[in-house]
Amino acid sequence: MKWVRQLWPFALIALAVLVWNYPVYAVSGKIETASGGKVQVLSSSGSIWAGQMQLGLSDGARVYSIPEAVQWRLKFGQGGNWLAIAVEHPKLVAPLHLGFNGEGITVDGGELRMPASWLGATGAPFNTIRPEGLLQLSWAAWQSGGGLQTTLKWLDAQSALASIRPLGEYVITVTGNPDTRIDMTLTTNKGPLMLEGSGQWENGQRFVFNGYASAQERSKEALTGLLSQMGRLEGDRYRLGVF
Template sequence: MTRILLILMAALAFAAGFLVAAPASWLHVLMPAFLQLNVSEGTLWKGSSQLIVNTQHPQALPSRIHWQWNWTPWPQLQINSDDLAQPLLLTLNGTRLSIGQSRLQLPASLLSSVHPLLASLQPQGNLSLSWPTFYANSPAAIDLQLHWQDASVAVSSLRPLGSYVLDLQLAKSSSLQLRTEHGPLQLRGQGSFGATQPWSFTGEAYSSPEYFAALQPLLHLLGPVHDGRAAIRLQTAP
């Protein structure tokens, strides 16, 4: 009996040591399909990696992410990056997982993955995605905001085109609203998307008279132009 107990204790000690030293690459199995870790260093509990947004045109975030687990008073994963305005905290309180508020800087070239039309425009500038604290698997809607600042596209020599805000409400049936903060190119519209429904967007683009000649080629690329306004219709498969 004593021998069996010693063997079990040795096995548990080996398993604990192996788990403590678990490589950072193990996090890959926990990542959603659209995110991928690359060149990971450290362990499952404290390490760093390059984060890649795995879409039709995969792109790596400019800065590496760093993570560390804390265990008191609740299990908490802290994620840091130069691209985050403040550390991102994932806290497990009982059976509830909360995701802390933060803001993430992204390259505007990621917009190329949303729709072939945007890919053809080759968007440039700075994206900033912000969100409040929310609980995973909560039925409550989550409000996110995406800013596109100093926006420009490769097919237009007029730069910048402006700054724009996309308000997203994530729910069972999610919605989005596009509005212009400022700039010569005015954009507005609304859309919807969900796990079982296509992503769709309808809107319009226009400019003030002094910029119309410079923006006319771009307006015609965005959609049919009537009275100086381009009608935008986008849709993708779910």
């Protein structure tokens, strides 16, 4: 039909514009869906080759903007990858590099440092506990099919509900293979507030975690208010995440 032949150049242009702006149009919704609405894209600009996004954290009622935008740059045929993406943000110690090749996805090791107070923007229980201090997330290089190793540290840990400062230093370690099983452990390095726990996720099953919070004898009275917001009392410990 003649009108179809006349419209195909415009359809081609529209398709090219869509592909060119793919991260802007498609990634925004995927980020929000994957995070359960906790992470939202407030604005974005750029193209498939280079762009940026302003992210925010939501507690379900309000959205709190994360300072500085996340930037990305795409490159072809770099470091043995068909496609490589470099992601930058001031809280990343170095740009995050992701690669795509015939064997799957590769991720270079890296580290992210951010204020623990940002967690308060994600809602309960953090908006009540109001954590302070530094969160340090580090990960080893990973490739599809291989094991991962990630560590999250809460350094100089503090809370608006506790007069004792600092509360201590805590570590969450995640290891395993995303295709089969992932294990998580929570340990206390030091401090009057003691946190411990372990969790597992197996392919096809829900994540199961058992964690407890307690206080050293001399600090129990000062930390009772905080502990009661972290979980439910069971014996002389509080089970994390039970409200």
